[in-house]
Amino acid sequence: MATNSPVESYLLGSTSAEHERLIRQAAIFNPLTERFFRDAGVSRGQCVLDIGSGLGDVSMLVASVVGPMGRVVGVDSDPSIIAKAKDRIAEARVQNVNFIECDVGHVPSGELFDAIVGRLILQFLPDPGAVVGSLVKSLRPGGVLAVQDACWGPFLQLSAVLPLRSKCATLIYQAFQRSGANMDMEFVLYRTFQEAGLPPPRMRIEVPLGGDPELARWAYDLFCSLLPRMRQHKLSFEGVGEVGTLRERLGAELEARKAFGATIGLVGACSRKPGGAGSN
Numbered sequence: 001m002a003t004n005s006p007v008e009s010y011l012l013g014s015t016s017a018e019h020e021r022l023i024r025q026a027a028i029f030n031p032l033t034e035r036f037f038r039d040a041g042v043s044r045g046q047c048v049l050d051i052g053s054g055l056g057d058v059s060m061l062v063a064s065v066v067g068p069m070g071r072v073v074g075v076d077s078d079p080s081i082i083a084k085a086k087d088r089i090a091e092a093r094v095q096n097v098n099f100i101e102c103d104v105g106h107v108p109s110g111e112l113f114d115a116i117v118g119r120l121i122l123q124f125l126p127d128p129g130a131v132v133g134s135l136v137k138s139l140r141p142g143g144v145l146a147v148q149d150a151c152w153g154p155f156l157q158l159s160a161v162l163p164l165r166s167k168c169a170t171l172i173y174q175a176f177q178r179s180g181a182n183m184d185m186e187f188v189l190y191r192t193f194q195e196a197g198l199p200p201p202r203m204r205i206e207v208p209l210g211g212d213p214e215l216a217r218w219a220y221d222l223f224c225s226l227l228p229r230m231r232q233h234k235l236s237f238e239g240v241g242e243v244g245t246l247r248e249r250l251g252a253e254l255e256a257r258k259a260f261g262a263t264i265g266l267v268g269a270c271s272r273k274p275g276g277a278g279s280n
Contacts, residue, residue: 142276
């Protein structure tokens with residue numbers, strides 16, 4: 001498989017239900033992502049590349065950070081999802097975002113960016129190090145690379161006290177793992193940034209959790225998107241019960257235990273390319 005080809009053509013699929021799930025997920029993650037990008041050095045007036053821009057949620061978030069004098073270029077290899085992102089951008093009346101259809105590992109050369117960002121992208125690539133190395137070439141000296149990806153430990157640990165949710169969390173993890181996703185991105189990011197010639201990245205892990213109904217729903221949503229992969233890999237559903245009642249039973253379990261919902265952790269890594277005035 002080529003180093004820049006997504007794992008199994010994006011293992012979560014490209015259905016309308018998955019797109020709706022991604023939009024709900026973005027609403028949960030965006031506050032953490034915005035704070036991380038600002039702390040990393042993304043600021044007003046910059047030109048920013050958003051890798052694996054998908055439906056455009058991160059691009060729109062970054063557009064608000066860089067302001068009208070800044071610019072965001074989103075890249076994605078799926079023309080149909082780019083079309084949907086353009087519709088959402090137009091509906092939101094965002095003027096400073098445009099999209100390019102290309103592979104994240106082969107961004108057209110010629111333009112250097114002040115920052116390159118991404119969320120939950122590198123985990124799906126067979127060789128994230130090769131992609132990071134390629135992206136650094138599109139970063140101006142002193143520019144910042146800031147990406148967030150999945151950290152699975154907190155989700156599995158926080159689900160462990162809830163039998164039904166723990167079973168679903170384990171199946172979700174196994175579906176990702178057996179489909180070829182990178183499951184240790186905290187270590188992958190730290191290593192690949194340095195292998196690409198960047199200083200060791202500053203890192204953080206943040207976990208959305210609490211009593212918000214969308215947090216309670218998150219695991220169910222992801223479970224449903226992964227059902228085809230679970231069946232493909234012949235994973236055991238023993239202990240899960242009927243999927244048609246799963247959301248209600250997961251909610252009842254939280255209520256009975258007076259527990260909270262949680263997602264994966266977002267591990268963020270950021271570093272500046274040597275050579276500019278803002279370099280580390």
